[in-house]
Amino acid sequence: MELSTNILLVFRQDVMYQPVIYRLAREFDLLFNILEAKILPRREGRLILELRGTPDAVARGIAYLEDSGVEVTSIADNISRDEERCVHCGACTAVCRTGALALDPTTLEVLFLPEKCAACGQCETACPTQALSGVNIERLGPLPRR
Ligand code: SF4
Ligand code: SF4
Incomplete structure (x- = not known):
């Protein structure tokens, strides 16, 4: 396996x-x-x-x-979408290249599958409601030391 x-x-x-x-x-x-x-x-x-x-x-x-x-x-254990903020507009699906954000054709809701996420940050920028803030390589995990 x-x-x-x-x-x-x-x-x-x-x-x-x-x-x-x-x-x-x-x-x-x-x-x-x-x-x-x-x-x-x-x-x-x-x-x-x-x-x-x-x-x-x-x-x-x-x-x-x-x-x-x-x-x-x-990655999957440390990212999440704010379900209260998500309005299922679909804007994030246009920029997600891994399929972590995808439209469910039955419910017409946007699914978020953290296990597919590459933390590229593109959806964070595209989302009009900040439902995906923090899904970004620069802000995950330990913070840079200054
Ligand atoms: S862009 Fe934001 S509000 Fe729109 S479906 Fe994606 S997460 Fe939800
Ligand atoms: S961070 Fe990138 S790979 Fe992850 S859900 Fe957002 S657009 Fe898709």
């Missing part, structure tokens, strides 16, 4: 130039896609990875990342 999960990796200054991702690919039986990246030179690097493999391989890969000093955050 294969598992797919989207995670935020935060590399602080002391690990951001280490070959951590290279070793993740070489030493663990995992496939990954880089979905988003944000680099603050000499301060912090942020990556959104889609990680795929057996549950055991994914768990070992995440443990390796954390042991290497990388802060790992589950």
Whole structure:
């Protein structure tokens, strides 16, 4: 059985130039896609990875990342839509490239599927009611140190 999960990796200054991702690919039986990246030179690097493999391989890969000093955050566990604010206008579906926001053809409501989200932030900008504020690589997980 294969598992797919989207995670935020935060590399602080002391690990951001280490070959951590290279070793993740070489030493663990995992496939990954880089979905988003944000680099603050000499301060912090942020990556959104889609990680795929057996549950055991994914768990070992995440443990390796954390042991290497990388802060790992589950995307799906840390984002949400404010259901009180959402008016199902559909504006966010036009900018979401992963299918995390999609129209339900039966109910005509806009579904939000956090497990598909890449935290690109496009919907946050598009939403007229701020129902998706914080769904953004820059504001998820640990905050940058100043
Ligand atoms: S743009 Fe905002 S209000 Fe409109 S459907 Fe998306 S989350 Fe809801
Ligand atoms: S941040 Fe918004 S637009 Fe980007 S993948 Fe997630 S739900 Fe879709």
